[in-house]
Amino acid sequence: MDTLQEATAADETLDPPNWAEVGALSHRIVDDAISYLKDVRDRPVWREMPAEVRSFFSAPLPRSPAPAADVYEDVASNVMPYPMGNIHPRFWSWYMGSSNFTGALGDFLAAIQGSNLGGGNHAAGLMDSQVVNWCKEMVGFPASASGTLVSGGSMANIIGLTVARNVKAGVDVRERGVGAIAKPLRYYASDQVHSCHRKGMEVLGLGNRALRRIPTDAGLCIDIAALQAAIAEDREAGFKPACVIGTAGTVNTGAVDDLQALARVAAEEDLWFHVDGCIGALIAIAPENRSLVAGIEQADSIALDPHKWLHAPFEAGCALVRDASSHRNTFAVTPEYLESAPRGLASGEWLHDYGLQTSRGFRALKIWMALKEHGVEKFGRLIDQNIAQAHYLTRLIEAEPALELMAPTTINIVSFRHRLDGASEERLKAFNTEIMLRLQEDGIAALSDTTVQGRHCLRVAIANHRTRRDDLDLLVREMLRLGREAAATSM
Numbered sequence: 001m002d003t004l005q006e007a008t009a010a011d012e013t014l015d016p017p018n019w020a021e022v023g024a025l026s027h028r029i030v031d032d033a034i035s036y037l038k039d040v041r042d043r044p045v046w047r048e049m050p051a052e053v054r055s056f057f058s059a060p061l062p063r064s065p066a067p068a069a070d071v072y073e074d075v076a077s078n079v080m081p082y083p084m085g086n087i088h089p090r091f092w093s094w095y096m097g098s099s100n101f102t103g104a105l106g107d108f109l110a111a112i113q114g115s116n117l118g119g120g121n122h123a124a125g126l127m128d129s130q131v132v133n134w135c136k137e138m139v140g141f142p143a144s145a146s147g148t149l150v151s152g153g154s155m156a157n158i159i160g161l162t163v164a165r166n167v168k169a170g171v172d173v174r175e176r177g178v179g180a181i182a183k184p185l186r187y188y189a190s191d192q193v194h195s196c197h198r199k200g201m202e203v204l205g206l207g208n209r210a211l212r213r214i215p216t217d218a219g220l221c222i223d224i225a226a227l228q229a230a231i232a233e234d235r236e237a238g239f240k241p242a243c244v245i246g247t248a249g250t251v252n253t254g255a256v257d258d259l260q261a262l263a264r265v266a267a268e269e270d271l272w273f274h275v276d277g278c279i280g281a282l283i284a285i286a287p288e289n290r291s292l293v294a295g296i297e298q299a300d301s302i303a304l305d306p307h308k309w310l311h312a313p314f315e316a317g318c319a320l321v322r323d324a325s326s327h328r329n330t331f332a333v334t335p336e337y338l339e340s341a342p343r344g345l346a347s348g349e350w351l352h353d354y355g356l357q358t359s360r361g362f363r364a365l366k367i368w369m370a371l372k373e374h375g376v377e378k379f380g381r382l383i384d385q386n387i388a389q390a391h392y393l394t395r396l397i398e399a400e401p402a403l404e405l406m407a408p409t410t411i412n413i414v415s416f417r418h419r420l421d422g423a424s425e426e427r428l429k430a431f432n433t434e435i436m437l438r439l440q441e442d443g444i445a446a447l448s449d450t451t452v453q454g455r456h457c458l459r460v461a462i463a464n465h466r467t468r469r470d471d472l473d474l475l476v477r478e479m480l481r482l483g484r485e486a487a488a489t490s491m
């Protein structure tokens with residue numbers, strides 16, 4: 001008996017030798033985290049990493065232990081001061097949400113509880129399904145629809161495009177592969193479509209050229225007549241038009257395709273109707289703007305992104321499919337080691353049957369906790385608030401002769417640039433890029449840039465629950481100051 005006990009005592013674990021010490025360190029980390037967010041406005045929106053920090057990340061694989069407190073010190077000094085995300089009130093680059101403290105606690109608790117959302121009979125599995133049900137309700141999908149939480153919008157779109165392929169292929173693609181499809185499938189989207197759809201077409205074996213980019217109108221929305229013409233042309237040429245992707249909020253300018261018109265075309269032409277709602281699907285919960293996305297509820301599948309306008313900590317995306325059996329039939333497999341049992345742990349639903357991952361994280365908890373705390377109506381108001389802020393910035397730009405609006409503002413994305421009298425497009429691009437980089441390097445504001453209708457512009461995307469109108473006043477002031485400086489120097 002003694003020897004048996006000795007052997008047991010010698011077994012190693014990752015648990016701490018002293019839980020009380022871990023408690024003290026954890027409380028300190030939480031206190032630091034609270035200050036970090038409370039004071040975020042006072043820190044620069046971005047800063048370059050000094051050489052010591054860069055070289056810190058080439059340290060070799062650690063072979064021997066270090067106290068957890070030292071490990072945290074390393075993180076506190078080399079990681080926490082250099083974020084690339086939207087926590088700062090003047091971070092408006094690309095497109096992302098701002099996270100939230102309760103959601104962060106959700107991520108922590110999810111890791112502590114350690115559930116694997118591949119499925120099974122447990123509380124986290126029920127919560128995962130509940131959050132998917134809430135997402136259906138937010139966009140007006142029927143309760144009979146299915147869905148799955150994934151890493152983000154790119155994966156959510158790929159899920160929708162995959163179900164579309166399998167439903168429209170006319171052969172059993174899962175068994176026979178895309179080579180067995182009689183007529184090559186064609187997908188359609190506007191020329192503003194997000195790049196993840198290209199990756200999707202490639203990985204589905206359909207190829208990038210099978211996604212036809214349809215021209216857009218003056219508002220950068222898909223041209224419906226051009227879409228219909230392309231479909232007719234493809235049928236004539238022996239292709240099988242299979243799917244139309246509508247974008248509810250393009251990443252370039254926030255343009256929202258006419259989803260009702262697309263639903264009509266899809267019905268007439270027997271196409272799958274997928275909506276990329278990574279930006280705009282959740283406008284359906286915003287009382288002042290929800291009419292912008294009318295028709296989204298008629299989609300066959302929707303991709304939406306809780307880590308954007310629900311401000312969930314990364315990563316959280318959601319794919320919804322109206323016909324649950326098409327969704328399941330696209331991904332379900334039942335290997336012998338994952339059979340269901342009549343009772344016990346393996347008696348719940350296998351959630352991995354709705355996507356590509358087998359092990360799945362407990363993403364639902366961070367979304368669930370923030371929704372419970374604030375209620376969906378507050379998230380809707382915050383979406384309206386960001387859209388109103390973008391229109392406010394648009395008015396500031398229109399009132400300022402040195403600035404020029406470059407695309408209509410529909411939702412929360414503003415495309416604009418600083419003018420430079422008599423300058424070529426090339427010089428304007430260099431000049432505006434310089435202003436954008438100085439705004440970043442001075443830690444004032446993070447903007448990004450893009451090209452709209454062939455012209456370079458700066459872009460402010462306000463998906464941020466910390467932004468205030470005076471932040472936008474400051475942006476305009478600083479842009480004018482930097483514009484004067486850049487014009488006076490060698491630029």
Ligand SMILES: *Cc1c(COP(=O)(O)O)cnc(C)c1O
Nearest residue numbers: 095152153154194251278279305
């Ligand atoms: C953000 C975005 C995506 C991709 O979503 P991720 O969450 O970054 O993977 C796709 N489409 C649109 C319109 C987006 O804005």
